[in-house]
Amino acid sequence: MTPEELLAARDRIVPDVVAGGLRVLFxxxxxxLMTGATGHHFAHPGNRFWPVLHLSGFTPRQLKPSEQDELLTHGLGITNVVARATARADELSTEEFRAGGELLSAKVEQFGPSWLAVVGVTAYRTAFGERRAQIGPQERTIGGARVWALPNPSGLNAHWTVRTMAEEFARLRTAVGQEASVPPAPGRCTPEIP
Structure with missing residues (x-):
């Protein structure tokens, strides 16, 4: 990817990976900008989302960003608080986060995932006015979904290692009741929570 191609991706909207009745909507x-340029979520090579998702037991193998649609077969999906691509999250305004939170609430209500997992506790705090929110399960629901705040998997978030992030994602997986070794029934992309 050239610098010009990355710059051309600024403000692009990347389609969600979503379906009705998901177990978890990340x-x-x-x-x-890499995600904007490729159209694949968490595409930056330094982003640890895909390895952490696998290590925590959500997927039976580590998926590549280009395989993001396979998440649906595991009852998982991806969206964003703010839809537009930027080089850094600090380019977003508080107003964008709050507006994104409203749109996200409507999306969650429409698609009905059991859990909404926000990867980035600061984004969750800003979008939903939960200034004291910490990593882990939240007391509130959004659009009918239970909420879990997860660490931001960006490589810039050096406070969290792949191992400690995987442990936190695994706590969510346990709460969801998903068995990584048990694939969904053939032909179903939205399995029931046991």
Missing amino acids: CGINPS
Whole structure:
């Protein structure tokens, strides 16, 4: 990817990976320029989302960003608080986060996932006015879904390692009741929570 191609991706909207009745809808902060350029969520090579998702047991193998649609077969999906691609999340305004939170609430209500997992506790705090929110399960629901705040998997978030992030994602997986070794029934992309 050339610098010009990345710059041309600024403000692009990347389609969600979503279907009705998901177990978990993972919600990023906003697409990176690499995601905007490729159309694949969490596409930046330094982003640890895909390895952490696998290590935590959500997927039976590590998926590549280009395989993002396979998430649906595991009852998982991806969206963002703010839809437009930027080089850094700090380019987004508080107003964009709040408007994104309203749109996200409507999306969650429409698609009905059991859990909304926001990957980035600061984005969750800003979008939903939950200034004291911490990593982990939240007391509130959004659009009928239970909420879990997860660490931001960006390589810039050095406070969290792949191992500690995978442990937190695994806590969510346990709460969801998903068995990574048990594939969904053939032909179903929205399995029931046991």
